Amino acid sequence: MHVGAEPPSFALGRTAATPVKAEAARQHMQRCVRLLVSKRALARSGVATNTIRSAAASSSSSTGLAICGLGAAVGAAIAAPKKERAALRAFENELGVQAPVGFWDPAGFTSDGDAKEFYRRRVVEIKHGRVSMLACTGYIVQEFVRFPGFLSPSSDIKFADIPNGLKAVTVVPAVGWFQYTVFCGLCDLWIADQRPTNPPGKLQTRLFGDDALNYDYGFLGIPAYLGGKPVEDPELKKKKLNAELANGRLAMMAIIGMFFQDGLTGSAWGDWANYTESPLRAFETELGVQPPAGFWDPLGFTKGGDAASFRRRRYVELKHGRVAMLACMGYIVPEYYRWPGDLSPSLGIKFTDVPTGFAAFSKVPLSGWAQMVAFAGSVELFQYVDDPKRAPGDFENAGLLGIPNGFMKAPEGQKEKKLAAEIANGRLAMMAIIGMFFQNGLTGQAWGDWSLYTDSPLRALTPAQEIIAGTGGPLPDNFWDPAGITNGKTEKEIAMLRAMELKHGRVAMLAVLHWFHVAAGYHLLGDYAIGEKMSDDPLVSLTQLPMGGMWQVIFTIMCLEWLTTYICKPPEDRPWDVLGWKGIIDEDYPSEIWNGWKRVQCQELNNSRLAMVAITGLVAQDVVTGDYVAGVGKLCGGAAVCNQPIDYSPWQNLPPIDDFVANAPSWANGPALYGVN
Structure with a gap:
């Protein structure tokens, strides 16, 4: 079928068709075929080009419907993922996407990707945030400053007579609340109008005369006729708008908290002592309310106040x-x-x-x-x-x-x-x-x-675990495996775990020593290798090491690993004994030598564990804070107290020791002190 050809009448399910219906069907088929041959549709749908061409070349009536169905399927395949991706990422670049939560929409309001709904919600969010910031300010300022004069001269009510918080609702006259309502209505309808063509929160007046009489608002809401101008710098503007959103969100939470504590305690600042009707306070004067916990009822048994x-x-x-x-x-x-x-x-x-x-x-x-x-x-x-x-x-x-x-x-x-x-x-x-x-x-x-407690599962060792029993953890006779790593392991697997632990520990001890001597400024070989003084920061000096030197270090490690794995193999029951001490020391010989050797093995194990924790902490501290323990090579670790010069002058004025002995009291001249008769 060629593009533009009229489809047979039976393709539409009828034996005959009027010219009007035939023309409508022909236009429908044209749209379907154009969709199919679109390069963009082919690229996104993944449908093979030759498949589409063979389908389009068919002249049967059923093929016409098949092509339309295929076109609809391709269109759906294109549209569905695109819409889904849009729903997830459509608003990630909007204002308000800030650390630490990023784009935060736990209720899924934006999951449909509807830009119009997002715009409406953002307008409402900004408005509520601004009102909340004013409300919080109203709570705070009145604690320190009140207008002079009368709020209502006819009712003889001064501003100073109005209490702060929710109590003001009953003191302010009804005509005053009516004035507030009218003013808010004027602001919402005409003075501060949100036009759909403006970004959310950008307000204008909506007065008669269109642009001739209407004006915008500048920084901090200052009207244009008073000199208010918007922030011109795009980055600064974005920063301030983000700050407004964040402060508005905080203010919405804050004002609700103020309302809550004001309603419960009768005080705008929620003095707990005023909340005498709290069911949690019903028994605060009873015996047993003692520091440091005070009235302690974490399960809420007394919350009913019964x-x-x-x-x-x-x-x-x-x-x-x-x-x-x-x-x-x-x-x-x-x-x-x-x-x-x-x-x-x-x-x-x-x-x-x-x-x-x-x-x-x-x-x-x-x-x-x-x-x-x-x-x-x-x-x-x-x-x-x-x-x-x-x-x-x-x-x-x-x-x-x-x-x-x-x-x-x-x-x-x-x-x-x-x-x-x-x-x-x-x-x-x-x-x-x-x-x-x-x-x-x-x-x-x-x-x-x-x-x-010999039946304790923490004490009962399996025959496999006995192979490393008494080798430290942390005392020589302990077996320390709080994570249960050796449970269910064979003797060979447990021995290899101990070997890996000691290998990592030995590397960590060397790493800690290397870290400290580099941090202290002793890196002569590195300075000689690169021809200049390297950084005292171990992580920085690592980046200054030439690639050739790095490969030498790796090659040396590989040679040592190959040597201790294939050439000079350690004993199978002690794979951590790379130097072969087992063949030198008789462990069964009852002497202090073996007991001392056992103690040394325990010390190595404990120092290894400490070193693994230490090197991890040193690296993390350097990465996060930049502190690499620079004062390790200085007196008192570089503390200022040890940099003070020592004043020896008070000692220089002391009399000679002979004068002190000659003038000593009689009771101090005994033979026990000076060896004289």
Whole structure:
């Protein structure tokens, strides 16, 4: 089919067609074919040219529809990715795209790439930001400056009578608010109009007379008739517009915060002491509110302000704290003192036979536990019964330190202090007894001796891990693998991991030494190689090194690697022993030599780990701050205190030592001091 030829009538699905419909079909086919043969469409769609040509050369009616369908598909293939890319990147070069967030649209308002909607939202954003900046300024300025005179002479209201913040809404007369509304309406409709042809935020007046009577606004919104001029420098203008957007965004957040704190506290600056109705403050005067945490309720149990629930929780807290304090004492005292006599005469069990901690459960007879439960129940049900009319934990028949019916009372004026101390100690005891239970359960000992925790997964070494056991981490007898890298590894893999660790550590130790001597200014070989003094900054001096010197360093490293890998292979069970010390030192020989060698190996390992951290920190510090520890070769590290000259003059005026001895008091002339009779 040739371009411009009229398609057969049956291609449109009818046996006959009117001239008008045939002409419409012919024009439709022309558009389809033009789209197909477009070079731009071919380039973007990736459809082969010969495929299109063969399709266009077909004269069948079905091919005509196929070509139109193919054209539509190609057009869709072109348009869809383009629209998607536009939606993602259409506004990345607009104002307001600033560090650190860049183009920030978490709600996806611009995901459709609609430029008109973006323009509208940017206009609204700028307007709200400007209003918020004025509102924040209004909050702040009135704290320091007020207009003199009357706000409303007829109502006898002065400017000084208007409170700051939301309270002003009820004091300003209705006619004043009407004036504000009219003024804002005039500004929005005529005085400061946003024309669609201007960039967002560029305002003009919209008065009668078109350009003859209308004017623009210059820098800081100064009208043109008052000399206001826009910023001419494009870069400076962009910077200031970006600053306006950023300040407007900050002001929108700030004014909402001011409204929030003003509404809650009744003060424009949100004095927390004024927010007496806060549910979080309902219990701030209760016992237990102590520094440094103050009123501490991170889970929000008291946020409802329910006094009954608070009292119940305080009573439970006090009870648990008191029990925990007794439990801690029960763990500690038996370590030093036991009751004399028998715990159970019938079973022949003495108090000294009962171990401390969990082991006592299996030692104390069942009748003994029944007595304890009965005693605790009697105290709970009959002795210390909670009285809702009294403070939580305050029992009528309990005296000082909880002595039943005790005649001793807390000293006058110290009761609140002692009750606060009881709550604090109870909280500490609850944490302490849980810790004791934990370590007792793991180690089998009340005081948690780590050496007894042989079943710990951190202590149990696999046969493969035993190959490096006792070689340091950080003490000689430790095995240190907090990341669990050696878990599930074979002996060979673990040995290679240790070899790699030591290799990196040895390189790091050399690197740290190199860094310090270069930073101190000692780089004679480098200076000789390039014919001039190199920089003391190690990273800068690295860039000054000639390419030939760089290749020499790399070649030397490769030779050492080849030598220790293929020629002088280290022992398979100690691949880190590149010098072959294993064949020289008898590790089983009981002497101080081997013990010292083991200590030296541990020192090497620890120094290696320290050096790896150190060289990483030195490089990062130099890259980020430019500080390369330049004073490392100077006295006191280059500190100014050591650059001060030492004044020896006070010592020069001292009398000779002989005069001092001759004039010394009699008690100082004994034989013990001077060896004289």
